[in-house]
Amino acid sequence: MTKNMVSLEGRTVVVTGAAQGIGKATAELAIELGANVVAVDLNGAALETGLATLPAERLMKVVGSVTDAELAAKTVDDAVGRFGSVNGLVNNAGIVRPAMIEKMSAHQWQEVIDVHLTGAFLWLQAVGRHLVQRAKEGETTGGSIVNISSDAGRKGSIGQINYAAAKAGLLGMTMTAAREWGKYNIRTNSICFGVVETPMTEVVRGEKFRDGMLAQIPLGRWATPDEVVRTVCFLLSDASSYTTGQHIGVNGGFHISL
Structure with a gap:
């Protein structure tokens, strides 16, 4: 039998913004590939409905805001208590508050920065602390963190300076974490x-x-959630074991660069 190169068997992955869209598709594929999933979303009803068909024994649902640092820390602790460890994170939660620059309110700006950038940092930090501690205790398997950015962060987006700035910030966060945590085999x-x-x-x-x-x-077409999350799970798996600090475009060629 050919080995599944992107198997997530026995791993536990935290997915934020898991109730719909890319987050939901990520949770579904990760479980199909063998993972336990910790699904986080602000909308509890949507979380229950969206993930209703997934096996309860391999799914932990968490309702709350990604901007809550205490929730991030508690979720990691609870996931470790239930599944034994956390091995990966998909920072996917997001919102949009569009407006042209001259019309954007400070509140619209801050809402998006809080969710996309600060929220991603808080969950990266919480999961990263767990992974670093495991490495210091002798665990060599490391872990994988995937930050969901956007072409808007590389080329700008008219009417969404808050979103574009946050997504650009994620790229810096990714590179810094890759440099700091590479010695622990955290990608x-x-x-x-x-x-x-x-x-x-x-x-x-x-x-x-x-x-x-x-x-x-x-x-010449839009992407579907099901096809783009294949790359997410590739990065979570050992198939990408020598890939870190990278920004991978999954965009149909919308942004092409060296």
Whole structure:
């Protein structure tokens, strides 16, 4: 039998923003590949509904805000208590508060920075502390952190300076964590998505922007959550064991660079 190179058998992965879209698809595929999943979302009802078909014995649902540092720390402790360890993190939770620069309120700016950037830091820190401690105790398996960034963080996004700035910030966070934690065999990478068919992209996929956006994508179509999360799980698995500090574009060619 051929070995599954992206197996997540026996691993526990925390996924934020897990109730819908990319987070939900990540949770589903991770469990299919053998992982236990700690699914975090602010919307408890959506979390229950969205993940209702997944096996309860391998799923831990956590309701709360990713901006809550105490929740992040407690979730890691609880996951360790239930599953024995935490091996990976997918920083996926996100919101949009669009406005042109001159019209954006300080509140709109801060809301997005808090969720996308500060929230990602808090969960990276909480999971990272656990992984570092395990390494210091002699565990050599390390771990993998995947930060969900965006092409908006590499090329800007009209009407979303808050979102673009936060996603650019994630790239710096990724590179710094990769440099600090590489000695513990903790890998940290970013994925920069283009336009994925999720509730967050309904506006840009709408009639007003559709043709213009599709004209910029060489593959000529939107991505589906199911196809883009394959790269997420690749980064969580041993198939990417020598990959860290990288920003991987999963975007149909929307952004192409050296």
